[in-house]
Amino acid sequence: MYPEFDDPYWSLLAQVKRPSRYSGSEWRACLQPQNPGNGNSEKTLSKAAHSEKRGQTLMFCLAFPDVYEIGMSYYGFQLLENLLNNIPNVQADRVYCPWSDMEALLRESSLPIVSIENKIPLDLFDVIGFTLQHELSYTNILTMLDLSGIPIRSSERGNKHPLIIGGGHGALVPGVISPFFDILCIGDGEEMLPELCSCILETKGETRDKRLKACSDIQGVYVPSLGSNKVKRVFSINMPPIPDSLIVPSAPIVHDRAAVELFRGCSRGCRFCQAGMVTRPVRERKAEEVVKGIRNLISKTGWEEAGLLSLASCDFTDIEHVLKSLSSNSEGHSGFKVSLPSLRMDAFSVELAAGMERVKRGSLTFAPEAGTQRLRNVINKGVNDEDIESSLTYAFSKGWDRIKLYFMMGLPMETEKDLEGIVEIAERAMRIARAQKNKRAQINVSVAGFVPKAHTPFQWEKQNSISELREKGRMIKGKMRNRNVTINYHSPEQTFLEGVFARGDSRLANALELAWRDGARFDNWTETFDLDRWNKAFERAQIDTETYTGERAVSESFSWDFIDTGVTKSFLLRERERALSEKVTRDCRSACGSCGLQELGCNLSSTGREV
Amino acid sequence: MPRYRITYEKRDSACFVPHIVLPTVFARAAGRASHSENGDCELEPIIFQMTEGFSPHAKMSFASELPVGVVALKEPVDMWLINILSDSQFESWSKSLPKGFKLISFFEVPEGSPSISKSCHISEYLLKVRSADKVEPVKNILLDLAENMTVSSGNEGEFFRFAVDNHAVTLGVIVKKLISENAVEGWHELCIVRVRVGGVE
Numbered sequence: 001m002y003p004e005f006d007d008p009y010w011s012l013l014a015q016v017k018r019p020s021r022y023s024g025s026e027w028r029a030c031l032q033p034q035n036p037g038n039g040n041s042e043k044t045l046s047k048a049a050h051s052e053k054r055g056q057t058l059m060f061c062l063a064f065p066d067v068y069e070i071g072m073s074y075y076g077f078q079l080l081e082n083l084l085n086n087i088p089n090v091q092a093d094r095v096y097c098p099w100s101d102m103e104a105l106l107r108e109s110s111l112p113i114v115s116i117e118n119k120i121p122l123d124l125f126d127v128i129g130f131t132l133q134h135e136l137s138y139t140n141i142l143t144m145l146d147l148s149g150i151p152i153r154s155s156e157r158g159n160k161h162p163l164i165i166g167g168g169h170g171a172l173v174p175g176v177i178s179p180f181f182d183i184l185c186i187g188d189g190e191e192m193l194p195e196l197c198s199c200i201l202e203t204k205g206e207t208r209d210k211r212l213k214a215c216s217d218i219q220g221v222y223v224p225s226l227g228s229n230k231v232k233r234v235f236s237i238n239m240p241p242i243p244d245s246l247i248v249p250s251a252p253i254v255h256d257r258a259a260v261e262l263f264r265g266c267s268r269g270c271r272f273c274q275a276g277m278v279t280r281p282v283r284e285r286k287a288e289e290v291v292k293g294i295r296n297l298i299s300k301t302g303w304e305e306a307g308l309l310s311l312a313s314c315d316f317t318d319i320e321h322v323l324k325s326l327s328s329n330s331e332g333h334s335g336f337k338v339s340l341p342s343l344r345m346d347a348f349s350v351e352l353a354a355g356m357e358r359v360k361r362g363s364l365t366f367a368p369e370a371g372t373q374r375l376r377n378v379i380n381k382g383v384n385d386e387d388i389e390s391s392l393t394y395a396f397s398k399g400w401d402r403i404k405l406y407f408m409m410g411l412p413m414e415t416e417k418d419l420e421g422i423v424e425i426a427e428r429a430m431r432i433a434r435a436q437k438n439k440r441a442q443i444n445v446s447v448a449g450f451v452p453k454a455h456t457p458f459q460w461e462k463q464n465s466i467s468e469l470r471e472k473g474r475m476i477k478g479k480m481r482n483r484n485v486t487i488n489y490h491s492p493e494q495t496f497l498e499g500v501f502a503r504g505d506s507r508l509a510n511a512l513e514l515a516w517r518d519g520a521r522f523d524n525w526t527e528t529f530d531l532d533r534w535n536k537a538f539e540r541a542q543i544d545t546e547t548y549t550g551e552r553a554v555s556e557s558f559s560w561d562f563i564d565t566g567v568t569k570s571f572l573l574r575e576r577e578r579a580l581s582e583k584v585t586r587d588c589r590s591a592c593g594s595c596g597l598q599e600l601g602c603n604l605s606s607t608g609r610e611v
Numbered sequence: 612m613p614r615y616r617i618t619y620e621k622r623d624s625a626c627f628v629p630h631i632v633l634p635t636v637f638a639r640a641a642g643r644a645s646h647s648e649n650g651d652c653e654l655e656p657i658i659f660q661m662t663e664g665f666s667p668h669a670k671m672s673f674a675s676e677l678p679v680g681v682v683a684l685k686e687p688v689d690m691w692l693i694n695i696l697s698d699s700q701f702e703s704w705s706k707s708l709p710k711g712f713k714l715i716s717f718f719e720v721p722e723g724s725p726s727i728s729k730s731c732h733i734s735e736y737l738l739k740v741r742s743a744d745k746v747e748p749v750k751n752i753l754l755d756l757a758e759n760m761t762v763s764s765g766n767e768g769e770f771f772r773f774a775v776d777n778h779a780v781t782l783g784v785i786v787k788k789l790i791s792e793n794a795v796e797g798w799h800e801l802c803i804v805r806v807r808v809g810g811v812e
Binding site: 027250300302 | 629
């Protein structure tokens with residue numbers, strides 16, 4: 001009568017925090033059942049179809065190594081699930097990492113984790129594709145494999161096991177995770193997956209080694225077990241089409257909105273920023289396509305908010321046009337809100353935000369990153385004092401009360417003055433607020449420890465130690481006297497671990513496995529992170545972490561050197577020199593810095609050479 | 612502008628959708644409803660009246676909170692719309708809901724009627740205890756708390772059928788009592804269905 005209660009997962013769901021993380025009551029266009037509300041028959045149908053068609057269908061599970069509310073906010077999976085399900089013979093599901101409470105219950109009851117859409121155990125898929133977004137989620141990958149009965153190391157897996165694929169920024173520094181993966185995709189998934197899927201489908205039934213060999217011939221594919229030959233990052237010079245529909249969650253998630261990418265890449269050239277280096281060149285959509293895409297998605301998904309995604313949305317050539325076109329939709333009852341993350345810190349951007357925000361003035365977030373002009377020049381953050389002054393003045397005069405400011409500490413060439421500069425900027429913001437007669441003004445300063453990342457001009461730099469970062473964080477906090485300014489700094493312990501992995505190599509895999517076996521989970525969550533566990537693991541694996549976080553010689557060859565992102569090492573070295581002499585490099589939109597992409601079809605390279 | 616009393620079903624995976632996001636779930640589905648998947652003629656949009664205040668949202672009111680993990684067969688909710696709701700809009704709205712949700716019925720509430728929590732204050736439940744040896748202790752506690760206790764037998768084993776006044780005692784309080792008296796360890800040992808929510812005219 002009530003088949004729900006026969007589901008073996010039901011009593012588990014009734015015991016965990018936030019069961020909607022797993023239950024999968026989502027709305028999606030393509031899987032809408034013909035009989036409304038008849039969820040059960042849909043499930044059985046697709047399960048039957050699954051067993052019947054398994055021979056000719058490629059079952060692909062997109063796996064996000066963090067909880068649902070984080071992973072469901074990730075636009076990449078919306079894009080890839082759409083793309084994969086539109087390939088004939090491919091069925092794509094998603095799965096997220098179970099939180100510790102669910103993990104314990106699954107182990108206790110010997111149940112595997114299953115995909116969100118069709119509740120299929122992971123080991124029944126042909127491919128599990130992990131996205132590697134953050135170094136501190138690596139242990140979760142092992143949890144997800146282990147809970148599915150899949151050996152965590154590639155070398156221990158046999159022909160019957162799914163192929164374990166990784167992609168995303170983490171794949172560009174593959175050392176640490178390479179022993180756990182069969183295949184790593186170096187480049188944009190939508191470019192690589194169609195060919196990879198057909199190769200995997202064609203080689204079904206062959207031995208694992210043969211299949212991997214076949215896949216390794218595809219451009220951008222790196223098969224760790226076959227050695228590290230040069231791999232070129234694959235990207236398209238055109239943006240992929242905007243999906244026709246998106247999956248809408250029925251649970252609170254972090255970024256709960258219909259997202260559309262404005263452009264990929266970034267022309268700013270901030271020297272600390274890995275994303276800005278490895279997603280080049282800048283590839284913009286046409287304004288009309290963006291407007292049409294958003295209107296379509298809002299009407300199809302029912303989302304009340306649209307997000308314009310990119311690394312620096314205010315840099316989009318037609319941003320004013322797009323916002324103006326969309327603002328006609330933002331009024332009235334059926335209107336929707338448009339949000340613009342990654343707001344640039346200048347008057348133009350605040351003006352854009354002011355024109356957009358409907359009814360409610362929430363908080364505005366800016367990232368000056370460093371406290372003084374000198375240090376901002378070192379990191380090539382194109383924000384000057386005037387920008388800071390004018391954007392804050394404008395924001396307070398337009399009625400925003402809460403301003404969030406993001407900074408970094410431990411940057412190369414940093415002095416005490418630069419840290420004091422952070423406090424000064426926060427105090428200046430309060431002065432501006434007072435001058436604008438804004439009595440409710442609140443400044444929230446967040447300071448992150450700088451992590452030198454591979455493939456950036458700072459990949460040779462020394463990372464501050466845990467105690468240095470803690471001291472700096474305390475110093476900044478101690479100097480702040482204003483009650484309306486709150487200062488938080490990221491956990492130096494987590495920054496340390498991120499730094500070890502950010503420039504890691506395959507020797508770290510043992511430590512990763514040891515820490516995980518010892519219980520390391522969700523290391524990016526402060527409530528679950530435990531440094532002692534990691535120190536023990538490093539000791540047992542005989543790893544001197546200093547080797548990874550310390551300064552690197554320019555002559556050193558890195559474990560990630562065989563990955564060619566398109567940006568040349570000579571450009572990175574040139575940028576490093578300019579950083580050390582406090583020289584700014586101009587935005588690619590005004591002058592080409594010859595990073596290497598000018599040879600690969602970058603549209604901005606005709607702007608003239610940097611002198 | 613009309614106020615509609617709509618009843619809906621919450622089954623399968625939808626049972627774990629928390630009460631707090633239901634307004635969003637219904638509002639988004641209403642937004643999708645005017646868009647036809649099959650390319651048929653577009654329906655008039657279903658537009659909600661918005662609440663006043665700092666962050667306006669679609670105006671709707673639920674009779675009584677349903678804890679997660681409880682199957683519901685006929686939950687009432689009042690929705691304040693701008694326009695008349697047609698049968699075809701209603702049907703499309705139902706189809707636009709996430710898996711496990713289904714709209715069952717709707718009627719326009721006459722002006723001046725009492726609030727939904729006043730008029731729909733009695734909840735009727737079916738409750739089954741998963742392990743047989745815990746049935747008796749659960750039954751004894753339920754007899755103390757609930758009115759109209761009956762035991763209904765079906766093919767699926769034994770369900771207790773009982774009704775409570777939402778204002779007097781909620782399901783949450785009942786289950787808490789079962790746990791504190793050591794009748795069961797937690798919600799996972801119970802299978803609970805809310806059959807209907809209504810009032811005595």
